[in-house]
Amino acid sequence: MRVKKTPSKTVSIHDVARASGVSITTVSRVINKLPSVKEANRRKVQEVIKEMKYQPSVLAQRLATGKSNVVALVIPRYEGIFYSFYALELIRGIGTLCELLKLDLLLRLSDSRITPNLKGIGGIIFADIIGNRHHIEEAVALNIPCIVINNYAKDLNISCIAVDNLRGAEEAVDYLVSLGHKKIAHITGDLVTQGAALRFTGYQRSLKKNNIPFVENYVFRTDYSRGQARAAAEDLLKMRNPATAVFVASDSMALEVMAVAREMGKKIPRDLSIVGFDDNPSGLYGPVALTTVRQPLIKMAQAGLKELSLLMSGKKNNIEKILLPTELVVRESCQHPVLK
Amino acid sequence: MRVKKTPSKTVSIHDVARASGVSITTVSRVINKLPSVKEANRRKVQEVIKEMKYQPSVLAQRLATGKSNVVALVIPRYEGIFYSFYALELIRGIGTLCELLKLDLLLRLSDSRITPNLKGIGGIIFADIIGNRHHIEEAVALNIPCIVINNYAKDLNISCIAVDNLRGAEEAVDYLVSLGHKKIAHITGDLVTQGAALRFTGYQRSLKKNNIPFVENYVFRTDYSRGQARAAAEDLLKMRNPATAVFVASDSMALEVMAVAREMGKKIPRDLSIVGFDDNPSGLYGPVALTTVRQPLIKMAQAGLKELSLLMSGKKNNIEKILLPTELVVRESCQHPVLK
DNA sequence: CTGAAAGCGCTAACAA
DNA sequence: TTGTTAGCGCTTTCAG
Numbered sequence: 146m147r148v149k150k151t152p153s154k155t156v157s158i159h160d161v162a163r164a165s166g167v168s169i170t171t172v173s174r175v176i177n178k179l180p181s182v183k184e185a186n187r188r189k190v191q192e193v194i195k196e197m198k199y200q201p202s203v204l205a206q207r208l209a210t211g212k213s214n215v216v217a218l219v220i221p222r223y224e225g226i227f228y229s230f231y232a233l234e235l236i237r238g239i240g241t242l243c244e245l246l247k248l249d250l251l252l253r254l255s256d257s258r259i260t261p262n263l264k265g266i267g268g269i270i271f272a273d274i275i276g277n278r279h280h281i282e283e284a285v286a287l288n289i290p291c292i293v294i295n296n297y298a299k300d301l302n303i304s305c306i307a308v309d310n311l312r313g314a315e316e317a318v319d320y321l322v323s324l325g326h327k328k329i330a331h332i333t334g335d336l337v338t339q340g341a342a343l344r345f346t347g348y349q350r351s352l353k354k355n356n357i358p359f360v361e362n363y364v365f366r367t368d369y370s371r372g373q374a375r376a377a378a379e380d381l382l383k384m385r386n387p388a389t390a391v392f393v394a395s396d397s398m399a400l401e402v403m404a405v406a407r408e409m410g411k412k413i414p415r416d417l418s419i420v421g422f423d424d425n426p427s428g429l430y431g432p433v434a435l436t437t438v439r440q441p442l443i444k445m446a447q448a449g450l451k452e453l454s455l456l457m458s459g460k461k462n463n464i465e466k467i468l469l470p471t472e473l474v475v476r477e478s479c480q481h482p483v484l485k
Numbered sequence: 486m487r488v489k490k491t492p493s494k495t496v497s498i499h500d501v502a503r504a505s506g507v508s509i510t511t512v513s514r515v516i517n518k519l520p521s522v523k524e525a526n527r528r529k530v531q532e533v534i535k536e537m538k539y540q541p542s543v544l545a546q547r548l549a550t551g552k553s554n555v556v557a558l559v560i561p562r563y564e565g566i567f568y569s570f571y572a573l574e575l576i577r578g579i580g581t582l583c584e585l586l587k588l589d590l591l592l593r594l595s596d597s598r599i600t601p602n603l604k605g606i607g608g609i610i611f612a613d614i615i616g617n618r619h620h621i622e623e624a625v626a627l628n629i630p631c632i633v634i635n636n637y638a639k640d641l642n643i644s645c646i647a648v649d650n651l652r653g654a655e656e657a658v659d660y661l662v663s664l665g666h667k668k669i670a671h672i673t674g675d676l677v678t679q680g681a682a683l684r685f686t687g688y689q690r691s692l693k694k695n696n697i698p699f700v701e702n703y704v705f706r707t708d709y710s711r712g713q714a715r716a717a718a719e720d721l722l723k724m725r726n727p728a729t730a731v732f733v734a735s736d737s738m739a740l741e742v743m744a745v746a747r748e749m750g751k752k753i754p755r756d757l758s759i760v761g762f763d764d765n766p767s768g769l770y771g772p773v774a775l776t777t778v779r780q781p782l783i784k785m786a787q788a789g790l791k792e793l794s795l796l797m798s799g800k801k802n803n804i805e806k807i808l809l810p811t812e813l814v815v816r817e818s819c820q821h822p823v824l825k
Numbered sequence: 826c827t828g829a830a831a832g833c834g835c836t837a838a839c840a841a
Numbered sequence: 842t843t844g845t846t847a848g849c850g851c852t853t854t855c856a857g
Contacts, residue, residue: 155604155627157851158850158851159847159850167828168827168831169828169830169850169852170827170828170852170853171826171827171828173851173852173853174826174827174844174850177852181826181831182826183826183827186826186827191512200602200603201602201604201850201851202548202604202605202849202850202851203602203604203605204544204547204548204553204604204605204849204850204851205548205833205850205852206852207544207833207851208544208545208548208833208834208849208850208851208852209832209833209850209851209852210833210851210852210853213544222584230574232543233572233573233576235593236573236576237594240592240594240840241562241594243592243594244562244593244594244595249591250591250592250593251589251590251592252576252580252583252590252591253584253590254577254580254581254583254584255582255584255856262543262854263538263540264495264540264541264542264543264544265542265543265544265832273847287495331797336846340548351638351831371766379836384828386754387852400767400770401770403770404769404770407772414851426711427740427767429744430740430743430767430771431740431770431771431772432743432747432771432772440661444803445826497833497835500833500835507843507844508842508844508845509835509836509844510835510836510837510843511843511844513835513837514842514843517836521842522842522843523842523843524844526842539836541835542833542834542835544833544834544850545833545834545836545837545849546834546836546837547835547836547849548833548834548835548836548849548850548851549834549836549849550833550835550836550849551836551849553827557834562845604850607851633853638854730839763827768836
């Protein structure tokens with residue numbers, strides 16, 4: 146006989162069975178709501194369960210069935226991710242929906258170098274793909290339902306749902322052009338992310354479409370952090386032939402640009418028009434409300450989770466690739482360029 | 486014989502044992518780095534493990550040992566929690582440390598009405614206590630290591646680590662008094678949270694200490710949301726005898742107050758001095774940098790997790806209650822009151 | 826409608 | 842140093 150390992154005596158299915166005078170099989174049937182149980186027995190068992198405060202061991206259930214209701218949310222950790230508004234929105238959207246769907250949410254702030262143990266995980270949401278492509282492939286190989294959000298993974302045989310960064314950016318720059326701007330700068334996000342890369346492409350596409358020459362000096366590459374945004378803004382404003390407008394890849398960086406401009410005695414939008422990206426509520430509380438591109442993060446996150454839960458329950462198995470539209474939100478940070 | 490339940494053939498300890506020509510026990514020993522394995526065997530097994538890409542089933546391990554490395558982070562969900570800066574800081578701090586400590590982070594955005602299944606959970610971090618006291622007691626009864634953060638749970642027999650909200654608030658108001666203010670308002674946070682309640686108490690304590698009468702009309706109760714902060718600010722500024730300074734229970738609300746003041750044509754800090762609470766980076770990017778009380782959220786979160794991991798590993802079992810100091814960060818949003 | 830029994834993948838006595 | 846064996850708590854055939 147072995148010694149008890151569990152720190153404290155915990156009620157098991159055996160205890161319930163004994164107390165109800167039935168076999169553990171019957172108890173299991175009651176737990177799983179199988180129809181084939183005499184009503185009297187069912188009631189009795191349910192009573193005992195309530196009385197003993199019995200909770201089935203999800204561990205044992207998962208081990209026995211090979212099914213798991215654990216959803217892993219994998220967020221690649223890179224500089225600035227956590228100041229990105231984006232991360233919290235994802236967690237918020239997915240976290241609340243998980244509670245509703247009775248799924249266990251496992252949060253992985255992944256380093257993408259270590260290979261995570263996937264056993265016991267029912268499904269995975271990959272938030273973007275940053276050097277962790279191999280993790281996705283592994284999961285797929287293991288037949289674990291997966292979905293990618295915030296990255297339109299064209300070449301991956303997997304469902305994904307993303308925001309139309311390309312058109313969002315293009316529209317933002319189109320808007321600046323429509324105001325009369327010809328010298329339009331761009332502060333990129335971290336170009337390892339698809340979002341930042343597509344916003345950059347959208348910027349270029351708009352310029353080309355509008356016959357505005359692309360000027361490399363007007364492009365400032367950052368890692369999405371406020372620090373680099375600050376440096377970029379300083380460089381931008383110090384140029385001999387400065388741009389009259391700037392499209393910034395995130396609102397938090399755009400706010401930093403505003404702050405720098407102010408510190409340097411510039412007026413927004415008179416001296417510089419600014420468009421951000423995100424529709425971060427913080428953009429509302431500066432002296433000049435930020436014009437920005439709204440992206441439906443919560444919607445994307447929740448749609449992704451729903452899709453995944455369908456995959457997990459086997460109610461669906463075709464892959465699907467969804468692109469969500471963005472929306473330009475015009476506020477106060479842009480105007481016609483002023484000739485000097 | 487039973488049919489395979491697992492969606493795809495997955496490598497188990499048996500496969501490894503067979504391929505290495507030893508028993509599963511020996512494989513188990515290698516996995517768990519027990520010394521009593523002949524070097525040749527150990528090497529062989531490790532080779533096979535790598536080759537077959539074997540990963541032990543954490544489920545089975547947990548079931549067999551009764552130990553679990555899953556840490557649940559329970560965040561009560563109430564209005565405004567997710568705009569609170571605080572939540573993300575906690576998740577960030579705990580999430581990154583969990584990766585380091587090789588703990589699985591289970592995120593629960595708890596509704597506190599439904600009783601969560603605790604089986605298979607190794608330890609719990611309760612972020613504040615909001616109507617979920619019974620959950621804590623249950624966990625303690627089940628002998629699951631627990632720790633409360635952001636709430637100095639005096640009357641609970643459990644470790645906790647919190648920030649000194651009382652003194653933080655008191656110092657903030659003391660500072661306003663030292664500037665010459667006598668009419669000092671307070672916009673509270675959600676008073677169901679201990680933090681908001683203590684900040685309110687600190688406010689009152691400072692007034693009393695400085696012989697300033699407490700005026701009920703100067704107190705505006707909110708749920709931490711920007712919406713209610715806006716309403717409070719409007720009421721505050723419309724009073725016939727308005728306060729000359731206000732201590733606001735969070736930075737995000739303080740920013741809202743600033744915005745409202747600006748909209749109403751008031752100048753900060755000339756017409757109204759403002760002190761916030763949090764040291765949220767957003768406070769830096771308005772036209773007037775926000776004076777605030779810095780609280781060490783990440784430090785608190787990580788210290789809590791470390792403590793918990795000690796408890797979980799059995800290296801410690803005395804309870805400990807820690808209070809972390811805050812720091813007043815003086816920036817630009819306060820000045821002497823102006824006589825009119 | 827019910828229960829005995831075999832397993833899910835692993836760990837830990839115990840004996841060798 | 843190693844293997845045998847008995848569980849951990851549950852599900853699921855299969856035979857009643």
